[in-house]
Amino acid sequence: xxxxxxxxxxxxxxxxxxxxxxxxxxxxxxxxxxxxxxxxxxxxxxxxxxxxxxxxxxxxxxxxxxxxxxxxxxxxxxxxxxxxxxxxxxxxxxxxxxxxxxxxxxxxxxxxxxxxxxxxxxxxxxxxxxxxxxxxxxxxxxxxxxxxxxxxxxxxxxxxxxxxxxxxxxxxxxxxxxxxxxxxxxxxxxxxxxxxxxxxxxxxxxxxxxxxxxxxxxxxxxxxxxxxxxxxxxxxxxxxxxxxxxxxxxxxxxxxxxxxxxxxxxxxxxxxxxxxxxxxxxxxxxxxxxxxxxxxxxxxxxxxxxxxxxxxxxxxxxxxxxxxxxxxxxxxxxxxxxxxxxxxxxxxxxxx
Amino acid sequence: xxxxxxxxxxxxxxxxxxxxxxxxxxxxxxxxxxxxxxxxxxxxxxxxxxxxxxxxxxxxxxxxxxxxxxxxxxxxxxxxxxxxxxxxxxxxxxxxxxxxxxxxxxxxxxxxxxxxxxxxxxxxxxxxxxxxxxxxxxxxxxxxxxxxxxxxxxxxxxxxxxxxxxxxxxxxxxxxxxxxxxxxxxxxxxxxxxxxxxxxxxxxxxxxxxxxxxxxxxxxxxxxxxxxxxxxxxxxxxxxxxxxxxxxxxxxxxxxxxxxxxxxxxxxxxxxxxxxxxxxxxxxxxxxxxxxxxxxxxxxxxxxxxxxxxxxxxxxxxxxxxxxxxxxxxxxxxxxxxxxxxxxxxxxxxxx
Numbered sequence: 240x241x242x243x244x245x246x247x248x249x250x251x252x253x254x255x256x257x258x259x260x261x262x263x264x265x266x267x268x269x270x271x272x273x274x275x276x277x278x279x280x281x282x283x284x285x286x287x288x289x290x291x292x293x294x295x296x297x298x299x300x301x302x303x304x305x306x307x308x309x310x311x312x313x314x315x316x317x318x319x320x321x322x323x324x325x326x327x328x329x330x331x332x333x334x335x336x337x338x339x340x341x342x343x344x345x346x347x348x349x350x351x352x353x354x355x356x357x358x359x360x361x362x363x364x365x366x367x368x369x370x371x372x373x374x375x376x377x378x379x380x381x382x383x384x385x386x387x388x389x390x391x392x393x394x395x396x397x398x399x400x401x402x403x404x405x406x407x408x409x410x411x412x413x414x415x416x417x418x419x420x421x422x423x424x425x426x427x428x429x430x431x432x433x434x435x436x437x438x439x440x441x442x443x444x445x446x447x448x449x450x451x452x453x454x455x456x457x458x459x460x461x462x463x464x465x466x467x468x469x470x471x472x473x474x475x476x477x478x479x480x481x482x483x484x485x486x487x488x489x490x491x492x493x494x495x496x497x498x499x500x501x502x503x504x505x506x507x508x509x510x511x512x513x514x515x516x517x518x519x520x521x522x523x524x525x526x527x528x529x530x531x532x533x534x535x536x537x538x539x540x541x542x543x544x545x546x547x548x549x550x551x552x553x554x555x556x557x558x559x560x561x562x563x564x565x566x567x568x569x570x571x572x573x574x575x576x577x578x579x580x581x582x583x584x585x586x587x588x589x590x591x
Numbered sequence: 592x593x594x595x596x597x598x599x600x601x602x603x604x605x606x607x608x609x610x611x612x613x614x615x616x617x618x619x620x621x622x623x624x625x626x627x628x629x630x631x632x633x634x635x636x637x638x639x640x641x642x643x644x645x646x647x648x649x650x651x652x653x654x655x656x657x658x659x660x661x662x663x664x665x666x667x668x669x670x671x672x673x674x675x676x677x678x679x680x681x682x683x684x685x686x687x688x689x690x691x692x693x694x695x696x697x698x699x700x701x702x703x704x705x706x707x708x709x710x711x712x713x714x715x716x717x718x719x720x721x722x723x724x725x726x727x728x729x730x731x732x733x734x735x736x737x738x739x740x741x742x743x744x745x746x747x748x749x750x751x752x753x754x755x756x757x758x759x760x761x762x763x764x765x766x767x768x769x770x771x772x773x774x775x776x777x778x779x780x781x782x783x784x785x786x787x788x789x790x791x792x793x794x795x796x797x798x799x800x801x802x803x804x805x806x807x808x809x810x811x812x813x814x815x816x817x818x819x820x821x822x823x824x825x826x827x828x829x830x831x832x833x834x835x836x837x838x839x840x841x842x843x844x845x846x847x848x849x850x851x852x853x854x855x856x857x858x859x860x861x862x863x864x865x866x867x868x869x870x871x872x873x874x875x876x877x878x879x880x881x882x883x884x885x886x887x888x889x890x891x892x893x894x895x896x897x898x899x900x901x902x903x904x905x906x907x908x909x910x911x912x913x914x915x916x917x918x919x920x921x922x923x924x925x926x927x928x929x930x931x932x933x934x935x936x937x938x939x940x941x942x943x
Contacts, residue, residue, distance in 0.1 A: 252900075528938055530930070544914055546942045548604075548930050551920035555903070559916070562896055566918065568903035578882070578900050586880055590898045 240329045241280065243273055243293040243301065243347035244316055248591075249507060249572070251579050252563035253540040256591055261348035262300055265505065266515075267526030267543055272505070273347045274304050279354060280345070283361050290314055291347070292329050311462075317471040323450055323485040324477035327443055328470055331454050334436045335462035341365050342439065344432040344482075350514065352501025360498050364433040367401055367496075374442060374487060375433040376404065378426025378495040379502045384416035387507050389428040389483070391495050404493040407483060426495055429502055432482070438492075447485045450477055508556045508572045512538040522549075538569065563590050592681045593632065595625055595645040595653065595699035596668055600943075601859060601924070603931050604915035605892040608943055613700035614652055617857065618867075619878030619895055624700045624857070626656050631706060632697070635713050642666055642684065643699070644677050663814075669823040675802055675837040676829035679795060680822055683806050686788045687814035693717045694791065696784040696834075702866065704853025712850050716785040719753055719848075726794060726839060727785040728756065730778025730847040731854045736768035739859050741780040741835070743847050756845040759835060778847055780835070781854055790844075799837045802829055860908045860924045864890040874901075890921065915942050 247260030254260040261273040270278065273291075280289055286307065292314045293301055301313060314329050326344060333340045343361060351357050364375050378391045389410055393402040407428065411419060419425035434442075443451040453473045460469040487493055503514045515523035520535040527541040532550040539547055540558040547557065556572060558565045563582075567575065583591045599612030606612040613625040622630065625643075632641055638659065644666045645653055653665060666681050678696060685692050695713060703709050712729065720727050730743045741762055745754040759780065763771060771777035786794075795803040805825045812821040839845055855866045867875035872887040879893040884902040891899055892910040899909065908924060910917045915934075919927065935943045 530934060530937065532930070541916065546915045546934065546938055548915070548917045548919070548934060550918065550923055550926070550930070551907070552904075552918055557916075557918065563898045563900070564893065564909075564911070564916070565900045566902065566904055566909065567900070571902055574902070578884070578902070582882060582898065582900060585882065586898055 240326070240333070240342055240344045241273070241276055241289065241291050241347045242322060242325060242344065243291050243297065244319065244325060245346075245348060246319075247348070248576050248579050250511075250540070250558070251575055251591065252560045252565050253558040255560060255563075258300070258560075259297070259348075260505070262297070262304060265350075265511070265525060265540075271304055272349070273301070276345065276347045276349070277305055277308075279351065279357065280343070280361075282354075283358050284343070287312070290329055290332065292316065292325050293347075294319065315467070315470075317474050319479075320474060320477045321479045322482040323447055323480045324474060326439070326482050327447075327450050327454055327477075328474070330436060330439055330443070331458055331461045332466070334440065335458070338436065340436045341369050342434055342436055344434075346430050346504070348505060349429070349431075350501075350503040350505050354500075356498070356500035360496055360500065361433070363400070364496050367494075368433045368435050368438065371494075372435065372438045372441075373492045373494045374438060374490055375401065376487065376493065376495045377429040377431035377433075377498050379429050380497055380499050381420050381425065381427050384413060384420045385427065385510075386410055386413055386416050387510060388504065390419055390425040391428050392424050393426065393495055393497070401494050401496050404487075404495050407488045426497055427502070428483070429498070430504065432487075433496075439486075442486050442490050442492075446489045447478075447480065450480070450485070453477065508538055508558075508569060511540075512536075512569065536569070592678065592685070592694055592696045593625070593628055593641065593643050593699045594674060594677060594696065595643050595649065596671065596677060597698075597700060598671075599700070600928055600931055602863075602892070602910070603927055603943065604912045604917050605910040607912060607915075610652070610912075611649070611700075612857070614649070614656060617702075617863070617877060617892075623656055624702075625653070628697065628699045628701070629657055629660075631703065631709065632695070632713075634706075635710055636695070639664070642681055644668065644681050646671065667819070667822075669826050671831075672826060672829045673831045674834040675799055675832045676826060678791070678834050679799075679802050679806055679829075680826070682788060682791055682795070683810055683813045684818070686792065687810070690788065692788045693721050694786055694788055696786075698782050698856070700857060701781070702853075702855040702857050706852075708850070708852035712848055712852065713785070715752070716848050719846075720785045720787050720790065723846075724787065724790045724793075725844045725846045726790060726842055727753065728839065728845060728847045729781040729783035729785075730849050731781050732849055732851050733772050733777065733779050736765060736772045737779065737862075738762055738765055738768050739862060740856065742771055742777040743780050744776050745778065745847055745849070753846050753848050756839075756847050759840045778849055779854070781850070782835075782856065784834070784839075785848075791838075794838050794842050794844075798841045799830075799832070802832070802837070805829065860890055860910075860921060863892075864888075864921065888921065 243261050246256050247254035262271050264271050295315045390408045392405040394405045457469040460466050512523045517523045522531045523538045525540045526543045527545040529547045534549045534552045536554045554569045556567045579591050598608050599606035614623050616623050647667045742760045744757040746757045809821040812818050864875045869875045874883045875890045877892045878895045879897040881899045886901045886904045888906045906921045908919045931943050
C-alpha cells in the first residue's frame with residue numbers, strides 16, 4: 240500500500256499541486272520517487288499486490304508513470320483526508336481481495352539508499368506481523384539530532400531487532416533531539432508500517448470507530464464495480480486524521496523494527512541538501528548544470544535542461560518549475576507554505 | 592542609420608548572442624528596443640530612408656521585427672568590426688542613393704523617454720549639418736555623476752544650443768565624474784551623431800584612410816546587386832575601430848547638441864535598475880510577476896510569463912532566458928562577460 244496522495248507544497252515550486260514531489264525525478268536518476276518506490280517493492284511482493292493510494296487528480300499521472308499497474312491497483316481518494324481514512328480505504332479493499340493479507344504501508348516519496356537492508360527488514364517484518372497481532376513500525380536509528388522528524392521511543396530489546404514501543408513524540412527542538420540521540424532509546428519514525436489486515440481493522444474499530452463505521456456499511460462493495468461510487472460518497476464524511484495520531488499513539492500493541500538502511504523522508508530542503516552530493520563549498524545541485532562562484536551552502540533544484548550561474552549567494556534555496564522561480568534563505572524554508580498561499584491569493588492558482 | 596549589430600553580452604542571460612539586447616522588449620511595452628528606435632525615427636524621416644546596419648546573423652530577426660522594412664534597407668555586415676567600418680559601409684550606400692544626404696547615426700538599443708524633445712533635437716541637428724560641414728554629436732546634460740558613460744567637454748555656448756567640442760573623455764572614476772557634473776562643461780556621449788554624407792566621407796579620408804580605401808575601390812557597387820559580395824569580401828580587411836576613437840576624438844570640426852530628453856544607454860544592469868520602476872524597497876522587476884520578501888535593491892529580468900518569489904536577497908541581479916538563470920551581485924556585473932566565457936568553455940555554445 241503505497242501512499243501517493245501528498246501535495247508536496249514544501250518543495251514548491253520544484254513540486255506543485257499539479258505535480259507533487261512523488262512524481263518528480265529528484266536526483267536525475269530517470270525514475271521519479273514514486274517509480275523508485277514501486278521498483279523497490281516489486282522485488283519484495285508480487286507486483287500485482289501493490290496498491291497505490293492517491294488522489295483522483297493524480298490518477299492519470301500515476302498511470303503514465305506506472306503503465307504496468309493494473310487499473311484495479313489504483314485506489315483513488317475523491318478528496319484529501321490525511322492518512323487514516325486513506326489507509327482504511329485500502330485496508331477494506333485488501334481485505335476483500337485476501338482476508339488474511341499482511342500489509343506494508345509505505346510513503347511514495349522517501350529516499351532509501353540501501354535496498355538490500357530495506358528488503359530484509361520488510362521480509363522480516365512481514366513474517367513477524369503474520370505470526371503476531373501487532374502494529375509494526377519502522378524506526379530508523381538516528382545519526383544526528385534531527386529536529387524535522389518525529390521519534391519513536393522503545394522499551395527494550397526483545398532479541399529480534401523488533402522492540403515494543405513506549406511512546407511516540409512530536410518533532411523535538413534541538414536540545415531535546417540531542418538528548419534523544421544520546422539516550423539511544425529514540426528512533427526516527429519513518430512512516431513505514433507493517434501489519435496483518437485483521438490487526439489493523441481491529442485497531443480501527445478500537446480507536447477510530449467513526450472512520451470505519453461508514454466503510455463497514457458498504458464493505459460488500461469493495462473490490463467490485465460499485466467500490467468507487469461508494470468511496471466517493473463515504474470519504475467526505477471521514478475525519479481528517481493521521482494514522483499516527485488516530486491509532487499508533489493510542490494502541491498498546493505497537494512495535495518498532497529498528498532499521499539502518501539509509502533513509503530520508505526528503506521532507507525539507509535542508510534534508511535534501513544534507514543527503515545530496517555537494518561541491519567543495521557545500522553547494523548541492525540536484526540535476527541541472529550549475530556554476531557556483533563565491534557561493535556556499537546553497538541547494539539548487541531546476542529542470543535538467545537548465546544552466547544556473549550563481550555568484551555571491553549563500554545559504555539559499557533556488558528552485559524552479561515551469562513558470563515559477565523561488566529564491567529563499569534555507570533557514571526560512573518553513574515559510575514556503577505561506578509564500579504559496581500568498582502567491583495563490585495575489586496571482587492565482589496557475590502558479591501553485 | 593540605426594546601428595543594430597551588438598551582441599549585448601552584458602545582459603546575459605536575459606540577452607544572448609542569439610537574441611541580443613536590441614531585439615528584446617525590456618520594459619514589457621510590446622515593442623523591442625530596435626522596434627522602438629525605428630518607430631521613433633519613422634516620425635522624423637521618411638521610413639524608406641531608414642537603414643538598419645546589423646550582422647548577417649540577425650537578418651532574419653530584424654526582418655521579423657520590422658516587416659515593413661524593405662530588403663534594401665537592411666545592411667548586413669559579414670562579421671563584427673566595431674562602429675567605424677559599419678558606419679563607412681552605410682555611408683557609401685547612402686552616398687550612392689543620395690550624394691547630398693544628411694545622416695543621423697543612432698544606436699538601436701537605447702532608451703529615450705521624451706520623444707518630443709528628441710525629435711526637435713534631431714530636426715534642429717539635421718538643419719545644422721546641412722548648412723555646416725561639421726560632425727555633430729548629441730550630448731546629454733548629466734543628472735548624476737555617472738561613471739558608466741563617456742563624456743564630451745564643450746568649449747562654450749554659441750547661442751544655438753550647439754557648442755564646439757573641446758575633448759572626449761573615457762569613463763571617469765566617481766571623483767572625476769563628480770567634478771564633471773559640478774563644472775557644467777561635460778555632457779554624456781549618447782553615441783548619436785548627425786552629419787552630411789560628404790562631411791563624414793571627408794573625415795574618413797583624413798583620419799581613417801585605411802578603412803575607406805577599400806570601400807573606394809568598389810564604390811560603384813554600392814546600391815547595386817553586387818554590393819553584398821563586395822562588402823563581404825572587403826569587411827574582413829577593415830580594422831576593428833570605433834567611430835569615436837577613429838574620427839571624433841581626432842577631428843577639429845566636432846560639435847555637440849546639448850540635449851535633455853531623458854536618455855539611458857541601458858548599458859548596465861545598474862543603469863537599468865536606476866531607470867526602472869521600483870518598489871518601496873528599491874527592487875526593480877522588468878516585466879514578470881514578482882513577490883519580494885525581506886529583499887531590497889534587486890533587479891529582476893525574466894520572461895513575462897514567469898512568477899518570481901524572492902526572500903532574503905539584496906543587491907542582486909536575477910536574470911533568466913530560456914535555458915539559463917543568472918543570480919549575481921549587482922556590483923559584480925562587470926564580471927558577467929567572464930561568466931559567459933566560462934560557461935561557453937565548460938558547457939558549450941548553447942547557453943551563451
